[in-house]
Amino acid sequence: MDLSLVISNFLNPPILFFFLGVTSVLVKSDLEIPAPIPKLFSLYLLLAIGFKGGVELAKSGVSQAVILTLVLAIMMSALVPVYTFFILRLKFDPFNSAAIAATYGSISAVTFITASSFLSALKIPFDGYMVAALALMESPAIIVGLILVNLFAYKKGESSETNWPEVLQEAFLNSSVFLLVGSLLIGILTGEHGGQVLKPFTTDIFYGVLTFFLLDMGLVAARRIKDLQKTGAFLIAFAILIPLLNAAIGLLIARSINMPQGNALLFTVLCASASYIAVPAAMRMTVPEANPSLYISSALAVTFPFNILIGIPLYQYGISLLWR
Amino acid sequence: MDLSLVISNFLNPPILFFFLGVTSVLVKSDLEIPAPIPKLFSLYLLLAIGFKGGVELAKSGVSQAVILTLVLAIMMSALVPVYTFFILRLKFDPFNSAAIAATYGSISAVTFITASSFLSALKIPFDGYMVAALALMESPAIIVGLILVNLFAYKKGESSETNWPEVLQEAFLNSSVFLLVGSLLIGILTGEHGGQVLKPFTTDIFYGVLTFFLLDMGLVAARRIKDLQKTGAFLIAFAILIPLLNAAIGLLIARSINMPQGNALLFTVLCASASYIAVPAAMRMTVPEANPSLYISSALAVTFPFNILIGIPLYQYGISLLWR
Amino acid sequence: MDLSLVISNFLNPPILFFFLGVTSVLVKSDLEIPAPIPKLFSLYLLLAIGFKGGVELAKSGVSQAVILTLVLAIMMSALVPVYTFFILRLKFDPFNSAAIAATYGSISAVTFITASSFLSALKIPFDGYMVAALALMESPAIIVGLILVNLFAYKKGESSETNWPEVLQEAFLNSSVFLLVGSLLIGILTGEHGGQVLKPFTTDIFYGVLTFFLLDMGLVAARRIKDLQKTGAFLIAFAILIPLLNAAIGLLIARSINMPQGNALLFTVLCASASYIAVPAAMRMTVPEANPSLYISSALAVTFPFNILIGIPLYQYGISLLWR
Amino acid sequence: MNPIKRIEIFSDSFELGKILTGLKKAGVTNCTVIRHVSGSGVRGSMGDDIDMLLENDYVIAFCLPEQVEAVVKIIRPILNKFGGSCYVSDVMEVQTMNCVASK
Amino acid sequence: MNPIKRIEIFSDSFELGKILTGLKKAGVTNCTVIRHVSGSGVRGSMGDDIDMLLENDYVIAFCLPEQVEAVVKIIRPILNKFGGSCYVSDVMEVQTMNCVASK
Amino acid sequence: MNPIKRIEIFSDSFELGKILTGLKKAGVTNCTVIRHVSGSGVRGSMGDDIDMLLENDYVIAFCLPEQVEAVVKIIRPILNKFGGSCYVSDVMEVQTMNCVASK
Ligand SMILES: Nc1ncnc2c1ncn2[C@@H]1O[C@H](COP(=O)(O)O)[C@@H](O)[C@H]1O
Ligand SMILES: Nc1ncnc2c1ncn2[C@@H]1O[C@H](COP(=O)(O)O)[C@@H](O)[C@H]1O
Ligand SMILES: Nc1ncnc2c1ncn2[C@@H]1O[C@H](COP(=O)(O)O)[C@@H](O)[C@H]1O
Ligand code: NA
């Protein structure tokens, strides 16, 4: 494998600041980014990425390729929880299995954003509609997770008590999805002109905010590391191998429909990433029987760092081989 | 009326994000911009608008037209509460009438800022000293409101207990007025050079911060909508018709002294807008007998959206007719 | 002395906004920048100044001059607490003397940043490695302070109970030092390219954030002024005269090794400034017997304003004389 | 001063809506909410540092002694399902214009 | 451990200065303030969501039983005029170097 | 409802780690922390305004009556050295799945 990709990825400010955050926790510095500053950054990133995606989408229009990509994205997000559920059942009860499975079916916006910065650095183009794929992959996983609980967690005759309106509400209208989709639509509506006037805010300082935010992600992820000792080796292995599996499937799908390289990387990253904000919030509400530290820690302290450090350049390497 | 103005106004990112916020509350998404992020944005907007106004003022100097405009602005801000008070007395007790009247005599900085963005989009110039008008219109309304309470709310012989030093303090030194005036003075002192060095901060990202802030305003305004059911139809009608009346008076004044078109729109918007931050804060302290949800909700959930959506393009249309 | 330097320094936005903050407290306006917004700004400033210093350092490389400067910086930071300790013992007990002495041996990052803005305005160049000096001068003062307590505060035979690992931890890994050094290293690692991509965030809006932050510093410093009445005239005189003494020594050292003018000013400012964040935090933990309002108020309400208003242009004037 | 009760509820942030609705149903319309508190309980231990992903809210409501039973009845199942805890203690109310006992 | 009193005051943010001054006048110089809490009371109901325009502060002060009367006398008129509420309860103080009872 | 104890500790922010560790040692693993509260005590008076440089944390822990002694024994020396105060009061616990008394 082309190690230079990994190294050049590693030597980017966002990744290095992520490590600075991790280091801070390991050496017990008292560095802290107090609430709600991280929330400000994450709202900003969602707003900016959504809006810019919308502006791009307004330019490119909705072709058949767009629709095909989005359909496949939704499909993957619904499929991943199903097969991971059965893998997880080897070790966990149905509640925890379904919650973790939903987490891995869904996506991590920051991983996606980091991948898009990686592409920009390599000057590989990608399409704005990939943001729509990002937005569409969050909800199906939540719903499939709930269906799995209902099918497998309750004994026959036991009432499931699932409050479906609440679940759908949480799946489709949680704040991440809502802000992302809303900003995307606004980007489409205001188009080129809107993109121009907001450029200094949504584009110029974007990379800097991402960098700052990843410092915090490093702090948060590292604090979760000790949780992993309790969760055991199985979950740690799962949190690395399943992203690789999902990425491989994503890659093959992307190849089969001949996606452009940039889009293919983003699609692969979406398949490989796991949600540590929206889905955990949904699962705490809808599957309170599951242990949050299992699904949050694996997604945040293992899969997220793995993807941004090794996954992204690795998947890009795969693409550079397959697309030749 | 020229509907295209309304539509082009509507298709601006700040207005669309305002709607996104409103929608979020209506569909019960859990989108939330946690405190004190909105406070950060509003401090920033006041600082930036004040500073830029000062820089412009340093360039243009203080002419007779400037002084005339400022005197008329102060006059309007003192006059509006008087006639609205008597209209409000038809329905409300003197305390609530005075508090609501003061609210409508004063101004909304965000409405002003939105109008100035609207002008920039239309490439219509306006003068920096209009920011001084903005700053000067907040205090008189508060004081007139208090005078009205003292004249009409207490029975003869009853002591009014008004703590005048506290009232003057609150009227002239509340944080909005203080920051706005202070930034204006600093802009004047540092002039062109100061404007240059701060440009990336106070100008380039300004529009983006305004956009983000209006998302929050949408959330806050929409949460207030249900209060309106309690306040009744009279106050809702008041909150739309009085701005129209005030705008008409403002327009005629602006025409009579032949203000340039850009300034005329800002002057009109100042007359038409109502305060939902500074005056409510002052009223809670100085007229605790009045019900805050009356004056906050009408200014925030009716007058503010009305002005930024329909008012601004409507007043501009009026100007384009009258100034021909 | 060249008064025009003082005036032109005074007429800069950051300084004027500092005064606006002070004025706000004096006239009892309710202007307030709520927590954690100031924290956001100070994290940003440390990150940006460290990163930019690193990028510069990567360009210039590590020459003998760099090493000499850094060694002298560390030396000064260890020496200052020693002689100021004995001056302070004239009035204070060993605990308070050591804590105040450590405060003055250490540095104020914001004073440094203000001085570098001052240089940029005068178009006087300075080297990126001065940021390394900034980072290296914080820790030694803390440790020397603790040694002084151990030598002079406890009677013979009394156990000192100093928890040295905790002290070293706090001295070298407190959040300011950690973020500054970390960002510096990342700047070195990513070099020119990293500097380019982060420029809109770390450079373009830097001056604006500094300006906003100094508004808050003005508020905070002014609130401390009344503490000074209790601390007495000795400490106030100390807080002005000792910076002058330290600056004089710093200036002579800089002259003796023929530092470039820009670096010389920064070096002098580092010697003259006192810490009001990192060292106070360390002292509260390690010398809880000392009174925090003594060392915080003198550093924050006297030395800091003195340096940014009069000190910086004064030292620059001295340099312009000596370097002729 | 009137003897009344203080009810304190600690819960995950997402339960706040349910809890406020529950209090209202029990006739307790007034309360104070301290948001974004950190905590460690049975379901998530924060160790030595504080984790912002598992945020709690802290609800304080003063009410008449006779309202406590109704509150407990409504709140207990919510806490049993989603986690969190609830405590009741005695307190004297200073009579002001809008005090609990005067309603 | 000494038996002392906990005084809790909930009020609009703008009253904070008046309340702290009042406490001082009554001889209670030490207190803790939790700012920016949300609440619903007689004058502003927050419904299910939380409204940031009507912010409250929450003041906690521990004091000697004999100080309570003076505090109530000074604080009650402030709360009557501007809204807010005040509660008093019993608590035991752990004696440390700077405890209430040692002053 | 079970009678249990509420322990409240006010301290400088930098002591938080030490206090949480102390609580754990005394067998009290669950608690709630309200961070960044302002206060005035013996060592730093905030006057009328609020000073953010001297921040406190407010720790609340509910525990069994028999645990109080152990907590006090461990926490008192910390507070004596670094400042802060600690109070204990009576409270009734609503029995939920994870209540203090059931452990
Ligand atoms: N014994 C306790 N003392 C103080 N707070 C508690 C206690 N038990 C639980 N809590 C709070 O309630 C939240 C939820 O508790 P749990 O459902 O047990 O995880 C915790 O995060 C704490 O903030
Ligand atoms: N009597 C009191 N009532 C309420 N809070 C107190 C009291 N005494 C001390 N505190 C809190 O404990 C912190 C530290 O107190 P001290 O160590 O006395 O400076 C103060 O800043 C307050 O937040
Ligand atoms: N019964 C109560 N329980 C808890 N907090 C209350 C209660 N009544 C009032 N408050 C608090 O005091 C504030 C002012 O109350 P009011 O003056 O009644 O609007 C409210 O916003 C609440 O934060
Ligand atoms: Na995925």
Ligand code: NA
């Ligand atoms: Na008006």
Ligand code: NA
């Ligand atoms: Na120094």
